[in-house]
Amino acid sequence: MSKPIYILNGPNLNLLGLRQPEIYGRETLDDVAAACAALAKALGLAIRFHQSNHEGQLVDWVHEARGQGAGIIINPAAYTHTSVAILDALQAFDGPVLEVHISNVHKREVFRHHSYVSLRADGVIAGFGTEGYLLALRRMKSLITA
Numbered sequence: 001m002s003k004p005i006y007i008l009n010g011p012n013l014n015l016l017g018l019r020q021p022e023i024y025g026r027e028t029l030d031d032v033a034a035a036c037a038a039l040a041k042a043l044g045l046a047i048r049f050h051q052s053n054h055e056g057q058l059v060d061w062v063h064e065a066r067g068q069g070a071g072i073i074i075n076p077a078a079y080t081h082t083s084v085a086i087l088d089a090l091q092a093f094d095g096p097v098l099e100v101h102i103s104n105v106h107k108r109e110v111f112r113h114h115s116y117v118s119l120r121a122d123g124v125i126a127g128f129g130t131e132g133y134l135l136a137l138r139r140m141k142s143l144i145t146a
Ligand code: CA2
Pocket: 011, 012, 013, 015, 016, 017, 018, 019, 020, 024, 075, 076, 077, 078, 079, 080, 100, 101, 102, 103, 104, 105, 112
């Protein structure tokens, strides 16, 4: 089996589907994980799907992906807009990195318009709802088989 794709989710995304459905929809993070697992299987990819509310844990998973992962799909949530630590960790990862946002951050508050992670990301998906994770997986398949 080839190396897995790490799908990493940042703070408060454990609340997905439970609050603010007008912004983030009604699917829970477990629903997203299940949809990613089903698509990954169809694409012949292995995945590691994780969520944490802690910046250091996300950094540790990015480090784990060095050597063990073929690519990283990351929704850093609020850390998108603040975390040089996650950016630095991603810059030490050699494979493709795709950044996903459920909402269209550019239609929201100005502080959400800047992303540290975008300085490293090979592609960014925003505003496609939770379908963005599936689009990112399809793009990841193309990138790692190119
Ligand atoms: O649109 C996205 O995916 C975001 O990364 C989500 C983050 C936000 O800080 C980013 O600017 C954009 C927030 C995730 C919090 O998710 C919740 C879901 C349901 C209820 C409360 C929070």
